[in-house]
Amino acid sequence: MGEILGLGMTHSPPLLAQGGDTAARLRTMMRDPLLPERYQDPARWPEPMRREWGNDEGKTHVERHREELVAAMRWARKELDAFRPDLVIVFGDDQYENFREDGVPAFQINCFDAFSARPWAAKRPGYRNAWDEPVAKEFRYHADKKAAKRLASRLIGDGFEVAYAYEPRHDAMPHAILNTLLFLDWDRQGFDYPVVPFLTNCYGRQLVPLRGGGVNDLSKIPAEDDLDPPGPSAWRCFDLGRALARILGEGSDRVALVASASWSHAFLAGDTSYFHPDVVTDRRYFDAMVNGDYALWRNSTLADIEAHGHQEMLNWIFVLGAMAELGRKPQEAFFIESWLTNATKAFAAFRPS
Numbered sequence: 366m367g368e369i370l371g372l373g374m375t376h377s378p379p380l381l382a383q384g385g386d387t388a389a390r391l392r393t394m395m396r397d398p399l400l401p402e403r404y405q406d407p408a409r410w411p412e413p414m415r416r417e418w419g420n421d422e423g424k425t426h427v428e429r430h431r432e433e434l435v436a437a438m439r440w441a442r443k444e445l446d447a448f449r450p451d452l453v454i455v456f457g458d459d460q461y462e463n464f465r466e467d468g469v470p471a472f473q474i475n476c477f478d479a480f481s482a483r484p485w486a487a488k489r490p491g492y493r494n495a496w497d498e499p500v501a502k503e504f505r506y507h508a509d510k511k512a513a514k515r516l517a518s519r520l521i522g523d524g525f526e527v528a529y530a531y532e533p534r535h536d537a538m539p540h541a542i543l544n545t546l547l548f549l550d551w552d553r554q555g556f557d558y559p560v561v562p563f564l565t566n567c568y569g570r571q572l573v574p575l576r577g578g579g580v581n582d583l584s585k586i587p588a589e590d591d592l593d594p595p596g597p598s599a600w601r602c603f604d605l606g607r608a609l610a611r612i613l614g615e616g617s618d619r620v621a622l623v624a625s626a627s628w629s630h631a632f633l634a635g636d637t638s639y640f641h642p643d644v645v646t647d648r649r650y651f652d653a654m655v656n657g658d659y660a661l662w663r664n665s666t667l668a669d670i671e672a673h674g675h676q677e678m679l680n681w682i683f684v685l686g687a688m689a690e691l692g693r694k695p696q697e698a699f700f701i702e703s704w705l706t707n708a709t710k711a712f713a714a715f716r717p718s
């Protein structure tokens with residue numbers, strides 16, 4: 366019987382850079398003339414947000430936030446190594462990288478033999494990565510075309526019509542996958558596990574109008590008419606995850622399912638005027654996950670997702686669906702709160718008992 370590990374983490378891009386995240390986006394938003402009055406003065410912010418702002422405009426908070434994330438990445442790698450996977454399926458979103466005007470599937474499994482990337486070559490001049498690696502440094506990863514094709518075939522057979530790709534259309538590999546692998550190898554010991562990237566159109570209606578990003582200027586919120594058709598629903602992702610657990614359970618491989626995404630994104634959260642992440646709602650989702658109460662997750666509507674900036678959490682819903690199928694709750698989970706950076710983060714491990 367196949368064994369499954371569930372793991373949740375983030376692919377937060379600022380962590381790639383030296384110094385990591387800053388509160389720079391928030392400071393820019395504070396100058397936005399359309400910002401609601403309640404956000405204009407830090408004295409009126411929610412209490413935990415004011416505490417993070419402190420008397421150094423969040424400097425201490427972002428430094429601590431980065432340290433917590435690096436420690437969590439090392440923890441995630443330990444979980445993976447302890448499990449000794451034969452295959453690592455990474456759930457990540459394609460943010461206008463391959464899913465663009467020339468075609469947007471709901472789901473796509475990349476069926477590659479291997480892939481490589483030079484993450485630093487595309488950065489602006491002067492960018493310094495967290496590891497001080499040379500601009501031309503290339504990373505090569507193992508994949509598993511046969512296993513990926515088998516997986517796509519079985520899911521399609523079960524009524525989940527995933528797209529598949531044998532080569533990239535535009536970018537070599539979406540950052541949701543690539544950053545995950547770079548972070549899981551924080552200490553640069555190498556990453557030799559075969560990877561199957563499972564991509565989802567998480568950005569849905571905002572994908573093309575916001576080009577896989579978010580709202581950083583309140584005069585540029587896309588009009589209803591300019592929005593795209595939606596991405597897949599939460600319940601559909603959840604049920605796909607359930608099917609996946611059944612399919613993998615019939616095999617003999619040890620498979621790690623890695624959900625890679627930050628939770629509420631400020632730049633997607635309509636409810637908070639795109640100013641700060643919806644931390645309060647994230648806490649509700651976190652508590653539900655810890656208690657194995659996955660109904661809240663499966664029942665999220667498109668309106669909920671867009672109000673809370675939860676678009677990328679679809680990546681987690683697949684894994685939670687699989688865990689529901691296995692009757693599992695996380696043995697360990699932690700919430701890394703941040704009101705000042707663009708997103709809150711969470712980590713979780715669902716080990717086979």
Ligand SMILES: [Fe+2]
Nearest residue numbers: 458460541677
């Ligand atoms: Fe992302």
